[in-house]
Amino acid sequence: MILQAEGLTAGYRSRGRVLDGIGVTLAPGERTVLLGANGSGKTTLLGCLSGAVVPTGGVVAADGIPLQHTRRGLTDHRRRVQLVLQDPDDQLFSADVGQDVSFGPLNLGLSEDEARERVAEALDLLGIAHLGERATHQLSYGEKKRVAVAGAVAMRPDHLLLDEPTAGLDPDGVEDMLAAIARLEAHGTTITMATHDVDLALSWGTSAIVVTGGRAVQGPVAELLGDADLVTAAHLRIPWPLELATRLGWSTRPRDLDEVLRQLS
Amino acid sequence: MILQAEGLTAGYRSRGRVLDGIGVTLAPGERTVLLGANGSGKTTLLGCLSGAVVPTGGVVAADGIPLQHTRRGLTDHRRRVQLVLQDPDDQLFSADVGQDVSFGPLNLGLSEDEARERVAEALDLLGIAHLGERATHQLSYGEKKRVAVAGAVAMRPDHLLLDEPTAGLDPDGVEDMLAAIARLEAHGTTITMATHDVDLALSWGTSAIVVTGGRAVQGPVAELLGDADLVTAAHLRIPWPLELATRLGWSTRPRDLDEVLRQLS
Amino acid sequence: MGIRHGRATVSQSQELVRVITTIGTRHPGKDSAVHIAEGFLPVPHAVGWAVAAAPFVVHGVRATVRQVREHPEDRVLLAAAGAFTFILSALKMPSVTGSSSHPTGTGAGAILFRPPVMAFLSTVVLLFQALLLAHGGLTTLGANVFSMGIAGPWVGYGAYAALRRLRAPLEVQVFFAMALADLATYLVTSFQLALAYPDPSVGAAFAKFATIFALTQVPLAVIEGLVGVVLFRVLRSI
Amino acid sequence: MAFSIDAAAWGSPWRRIAVADKALLVTGTLVLDLLVPAWPGTLLVAAGLTIAAIASARVDWRLWLAALALPLTFVLTGVLSIALQVGPPAPGSTPWWSWGPLAVTAESVARAGTVLGRSLAGTCAVVLLAVSTPMVDLVDAGRRLGVPAPAMDIAALMYRLLFVLWESAVTIRSAQAARLGYVGLRRSVRSFGSLAAGVLVSAWDRSRRLEQGLSGRGYTDDLRTLRHVRPHSPVFLAATGAWLLALAAIGTYGSGVLG
Incomplete structure (x- = not known):
């Protein structure tokens, strides 16, 4: 399913317009990274795409069919697009992990048995089957983050939008999260993530969306993150492999350490 | 002032012992980075060093004089050692920025004029003089983090302990925070920071403390972060400049992009 | 520098003493003098107070259910209000005597959320206190709901409403609402104990219990009133 | 990590036992605790529940003791107040100490002792439920x-x-x-x-x-989630029945002997 936004505008009374005519495309098979400064509107854009935020203008469309912000339209949309917020405490409402993950499937109207199956599958994909009966408040931050993703995954969405899935995690936690994301992709889910970590964005993503001044630029990740003007305007930083390549005058765009080493040898 | 811990143990009944005989030294002129997995006890260690957490065993000493956990002893200690936690929202408890930063100075018994001076100085050092009259809940995340640091700086501590000062900030925000930290150092404050970002730890720090399994190892940052066994045991990652150097068989330990480039040319 | 070894071995009896003496610093809500502990009331009294509290609680539940049927989103807000009440009562308040004490928080709750809702929220809070903090009890739940969830909020709300009508400043309204709610809770508790142990008469026993608990509760009520004033000042400035 | 009773409940081996079964044990014990003669009835209750808690429910003994000590301030203040009488001692009482209108009599001390015992035993029962049953199960x-x-x-x-x-x-x-x-x-x-x-x-x-x-996440009105289904445990129910019967029997026998 292709998820698109066109001419999207959104804002809050207190802050003025945050998004000012944004068009983006999230296609199956792509790994899209969403980049921008704090407060640039990344989270608002994710909210619009997931249906949680009602835009003041423009459309969000799934496979070309515009999203209606009615109860019916939103219910249909949420079966296919799920958003996981940065702070897991904003989404986990149950003190019992398994119960929390079962919320989405039961809301879809599934039977208890089917819901149980979905819960087991989601916990498995996230690599946290052992946490099923644990208390939410006893989990580490990284575990909570994976439970929050499991809650979305249990809806079996086509698109999963993750806001800063690796923020606040230690290096091992980041690896676990990326491994879980890879399993979800193998399972057919298209992943989009917003992140501040430009090095991670470069090594993980294929397509990038850079949000700045209410507008968005979309393109291949190595191209956008290597564009010094864009990166400066968006208050970002050029990832080190691209910076290294530029400073050494290479014409290639290495994405990570291995590609840098290959080029050097 | 030299801040030290020896034989420090601390823990909670529900989780067992978190720190199990830890000895560390924070010396003036050093930039110490504190590294470890989520839940390894970094924050507990910072709490012990600042006096906020009462250890179950061992001592914390300032210039060799052991900290007494009496009202008097803690008051003296807190004038010299300040801790800023990761989440700024729970550390800003006044309605506006100036009021919040003045909380500490006024509690020190300073006059309103002196307190005002301290507030101005602290906001200046953090580069947020323009925020003095703003409401705390209207600030961006990065601004809040700097206000929280300003609140501690207004106490004019010798040692400032920062828990994840750059977490959740965009690349520009990280740069601003590091610039503010450099100004504080020039002002005579010794800075220690806990971080998950091993690349930042390597480029910023001089000394490192790695906490794992309730124990701590302290040493030069490039040495510890280049030690594959230690890094694996501590659930960390080797910073890319060190990984690159190892893979290329260099005998030097570059700390950042510039040093890598110098070595390459 | 390297890893340092060595840790003192603590004998089991030392450990026991340490656990018991330090629990207050690690455990919220160690000691408040106002909740009647488990086993303190004879069966007729336990049942009687439960019956007396029931109509208020049922009314509170109905009011709450009606509210969230109309505004489903209020579910989370009301839960947050209840959680706030619990946390406030679990925090150690500054005290004059040096003994640790906790606010009841019912005065603030009554002003912010009205007494019927507080009857329901306080019941849940008291149940949580009994089961999470071993504070209060199950057979004494009815009596404690009556003093903390009904008497306290209504007296506090009454003081607030009366002073508002008299156009007293907000600070004065809040101070008396908080302080009187706390005092009412403790006086009702003293009365409940006197009724259960009327030795030799209910009046004399009430005077006795009220006097003994007054040592801790009267300064506490004053401090709770002052805390309330600061609380509402901060809230107004936001 | 301040809520150690809650933490214990989530890891308790008794979590597998149906809440209804545990509730029968606890409420039955609480009621009998208030009805049987306090001495030695309440000591028996406290001892029995302590053994059950530590041997069967695997509660850390330090946590058990610490939790029992939590209501200590109220219990001591309350019990001492009951031991102290105000006004002229009732006719036929045995005064031990008096000062002005204040008096301590054998009867008032006995009453205080009764309340102390009931409170100790009752606290054991409530804490046993608390350390073996997380709040979500009760909800x-x-x-x-x-x-x-x-x-x-x-x-x-x-x-x-x-x-x-x-x-x-x-x-x-x-x-x-x-x-x-x-x-x-x-x-x-x-x-x-x-x-x-x-x-x-x-x-x-x-x-x-x-x-x-x-x-x-699609929240509209009720927060529907899966619930834990825990079958009744015949062994636990049988043990509970035997325990309550024994308590009742000792209570009846005790009141015959001790009046």
Whole structure:
């Protein structure tokens, strides 16, 4: 399913317009990274795409069919697009992990048995089957983050939008999260993530969306993150492999350490 | 002032012992980075060093004089050692920025004029003089983090302990925070920071403390972060400049992009 | 520098003493003098107070259910209000005597959320206190709901409403609402104990219990009133 | 990590036992505790429940003792107040000590002793339930008993938010203490007031954010989730029955012997 936004505008009374005519495309098979400064509107854009935020203008469309912000339209949309917020405490409402993950499937109207199956599958994909009966408040931050993703995954969405899935995690936690994301992709889910970590964005993503001044630029990740003007305007930083390549005058765009080493040898 | 811990143990009944005989030294002129997995006890260690957490065993000493956990002893200690936690929202408890930063100075018994001076100085050092009259809940995340640091700086501590000062900030925000930290150092404050970002730890720090399994190892940052066994045991990652150097068989330990480039040319 | 070894071995009896003496610093809500502990009331009294509290609680539940049927989103807000009440009562308040004490928080709750809702929220809070903090009890739940969830909020709300009508400043309204709610809770508790142990008469026993608990509760009520004033000042400035 | 009773409940081997079974044990014991002669009945209850807690429910003995000590301040104040009589001693009582209108008699001490025993035994029963049954299981039991869903949803959300807000409260408090906010009564009261305000603001903020997070997950009215189904345990029920019968028998026999 292709998820698109066109001419999207959104804002809050207190802050003025945050998004000012944004068009983006999230296609199956792509790994899209969403980049921008704090407060640039990344989270608002994710909210619009997931249906949680009602835009003041423009459309969000799934496979070309515009999203209606009615109860019916939103219910249909949420079966296919799920958003996981940065702070897991904003989404986990149950003190019992398994119960929390079962919320989405039961809301879809599934039977208890089917819901149980979905819960087991989601916990498995996230690599946290052992946490099923644990208390939410006893989990580490990284575990909570994976439970929050499991809650979305249990809806079996086509698109999963993750806001800063690796923020606040230690290096091992980041690896676990990326491994879980890879399993979800193998399972057919298209992943989009917003992140501040430009090095991670470069090594993980294929397509990038850079949000700045209410507008968005979309393109291949190595191209956008290597564009010094864009990166400066968006208050970002050029990832080190691209910076290294530029400073050494290479014409290639290495994405990570291995590609840098290959080029050097 | 030299801040030290020896034989420090601390823990909670529900989780067992978190720190199990830890000895560390924070010396003036050093930039110490504190590294470890989520839940390894970094924050507990910072709490012990600042006096906020009462250890179950061992001592914390300032210039060799052991900290007494009496009202008097803690008051003296807190004038010299300040801790800023990761989440700024729970550390800003006044309605506006100036009021919040003045909380500490006024509690020190300073006059309103002196307190005002301290507030101005602290906001200046953090580069947020323009925020003095703003409401705390209207600030961006990065601004809040700097206000929280300003609140501690207004106490004019010798040692400032920062828990994840750059977490959740965009690349520009990280740069601003590091610039503010450099100004504080020039002002005579010794800075220690806990971080998950091993690349930042390597480029910023001089000394490192790695906490794992309730124990701590302290040493030069490039040495510890280049030690594959230690890094694996501590659930960390080797910073890319060190990984690159190892893979290329260099005998030097570059700390950042510039040093890598110098070595390459 | 390297890893340092060595840790003192603590004998089991030392450990026991340490656990018991330090629990207050690690455990919220160690000691408040106002909740009647488990086993303190004879069966007729336990049942009687439960019956007396029931109509208020049922009314509170109905009011709450009606509210969230109309505004489903209020579910989370009301839960947050209840959680706030619990946390406030679990925090150690500054005290004059040096003994640790906790606010009841019912005065603030009554002003912010009205007494019927507080009857329901306080019941849940008291149940949580009994089961999470071993504070209060199950057979004494009815009596404690009556003093903390009904008497306290209504007296506090009454003081607030009366002073508002008299156009007293907000600070004065809040101070008396908080302080009187706390005092009412403790006086009702003293009365409940006197009724259960009327030795030799209910009046004399009430005077006795009220006097003994007054040592801790009267300064506490004053401090709770002052805390309330600061609380509402901060809230107004936001 | 302040809630050690709660932490124990989540890891308890007795979590597998149906809440109804545990409730029978606890409420039955509580009622008998108030009815049987206090001595030696309550000691027996306390001893029996302590053995059950440590041997069967695998409660850490340090936690068990610490939890029993929690209501100590109230119990001691209350019991001493009962032992102390005001006004002329009742006719036929045995005065041990008197001073003006105050007196301690054999009867008042006996009454105080009774209350002390009942309180100790009752606390054992409540703590046993508390360390073996997480709140979510009790909320599920409440739903099955027919308490209106919105009320149980609020209780469940309260339980969840409690831990989030407790973290905030602890952080605010230590941030205030670090900046000397609790030196002297005046400053302490001001700091505590702004701590309360901070927790309230954080409660509002959290509830608003959680509400948005939930609506993104399709939340419209009830918070439906799977519930734990735990079958009744015949062994546990048989043991409970035997225990309650034994208590009742000893109680009856005891009241015959001891009057």
